[in-house]
Amino acid sequence: MDLQVPANLYGMAIAEPPQLSVKHDGRGLFVTEIARVYFMLLINYFVCSLFVLQINEMNDGAEHHCSAQLVLLEFICVFIFEVQMLVELQESAGMVFLVLTAKGPQAQPQTSNRLSRYTQAREASPTSGAVLVNEDSRSGSWLKRMTKRLRKTEDGPQWTFEGISWKFKAWSLVVVAVPKVLLGLALAYIGGIYIIKSKDAETMVMSTLAVVFIADIDAILYEAFTSSAMRCELEDMEPVEVPLSNAKRLGLWLASGILAPLAVAAVSVAVMWRIKQQDCHGEVWSVSDMRAELMHHLRSSITGIAQ
Numbered sequence: 001m002d003l004q005v006p007a008n009l010y011g012m013a014i015a016e017p018p019q020l021s022v023k024h025d026g027r028g029l030f031v032t033e034i035a036r037v038y039f040m041l042l043i044n045y046f047v048c049s050l051f052v053l054q055i056n057e058m059n060d061g062a063e064h065h066c067s068a069q070l071v072l073l074e075f076i077c078v079f080i081f082e083v084q085m086l087v088e089l090q091e092s093a094g095m096v097f098l099v100l101t102a103k104g105p106q107a108q109p110q111t112s113n114r115l116s117r118y119t120q121a122r123e124a125s126p127t128s129g130a131v132l133v134n135e136d137s138r139s140g141s142w143l144k145r146m147t148k149r150l151r152k153t154e155d156g157p158q159w160t161f162e163g164i165s166w167k168f169k170a171w172s173l174v175v176v177a178v179p180k181v182l183l184g185l186a187l188a189y190i191g192g193i194y195i196i197k198s199k200d201a202e203t204m205v206m207s208t209l210a211v212v213f214i215a216d217i218d219a220i221l222y223e224a225f226t227s228s229a230m231r232c233e234l235e236d237m238e239p240v241e242v243p244l245s246n247a248k249r250l251g252l253w254l255a256s257g258i259l260a261p262l263a264v265a266a267v268s269v270a271v272m273w274r275i276k277q278q279d280c281h282g283e284v285w286s287v288s289d290m291r292a293e294l295m296h297h298l299r300s301s302i303t304g305i306a307q
Contacts, residue, residue: 002239003098005161006091009218010180012226013041014099014172015234018164040225041176044218048183051214055194062197064279070201071272072298077195077208078268084212085188086264092181099169099177102161102240159237187214192271197279 005011016037022030191211198204222231244252 001242001244003094003101003242004239005098005234005237006095007222007231007235009040009044009222010091010095010176012222012230012234013037013176014095015159015161015237016230018161018168019159019233038175040221044221045179045183047217048187048214051217052183052186052190055211056190059190059193059197064197064275065199066276066280070204073201073204074196074272075268077204078192078271079264081191081195081208081211082188082264082268084215085184085191086260088184088215089181089188092177092184095180096173096177097242098161098240099164099172101242102164102169104164104166104169159233161238161240184215187211188267189271192268193275196272196275 005015017034020030020033025033191214194211195204195207198207226234
């Protein structure tokens with residue numbers, strides 16, 4: 001199985017720094033690009049955290065409608081949103097596994113250049129860094145060379161994770177993977193409550209789209225502020241190969257195809273049950289009550305479609 005880095009801001013933050021080269025990119029561009037990538041990541045964390053805190057504050061001031069007529073729509077909206085958040089968490093887990101599985105650096109001669117020891121992934125490439133290429137190895141103007149990089153010619157080496165240091169692996173986990181997981185968990189819980197506390201059906205649908213949008217902020221920033229050449233390099237990056245036995249294949253199938261849908265459905269029902277127990281003081285809401293309402297609305301919907 002090939003593990004591919006995700007084409008978003010998080011993927012760029014763990015994939016690009018090892019490809020930068022002081023020799024080919026230049027010291028100024030080396031430092032500037034690293035600062036740019038992590039600054040964009042910081043903006044993403046700030047914006048997402050601000051949205052999550054604002055939604056949590058709105059949840060505190062909102063009251064649940066406690067209407068049995070919206071139970072089915074509540075479940076569908078929360079379920080779809082939690083599926084989206086499961087995708088985000090699966091992506092985070094894949095990034096962690098990718099970073100830990102990538103081969104470490106080989107023995108390298110000592111060097112006095114501190115910046116060149118940042119990572120070792122680009123040491124095997126004599127012709128390019130992450131942003132620029134060796135002008136001696138390619139003819140033509142800067143624009144023509146960048147166009148050739150977009151066409152992925154054979155003399156343009158692929159980005160690779162092979163050779164990244166354990167320090168950079170630890171840094172990537174702490175700065176990229178862990179915050180992504182924490183933000184995902186917070187948004188999954190607070191966003192689910194926000195959907196349930198919508199005052200009517202129209203607001204509930206719009207609230208679902210709003211919280212899904214928050215999960216996509218990193219992809220929006222990545223598409224807007226990353227050059228076409230850099231996106232092409234990231235998407236064509238050499239994957240990390242992981243051997244899979246039949247037992248592992250069966251486990252992945254069971255986890256993704258059977259356990260994941262059941263877990264998401266259980267989380268959706270649990271969030272709905274908690275809010276109804278908390279806000280609907282005049283009514284007794286139990287799991288059996290919610291199941292009965294869901295089945296009632298489902299049968300009504302099927303009957304309406306059949307007619």
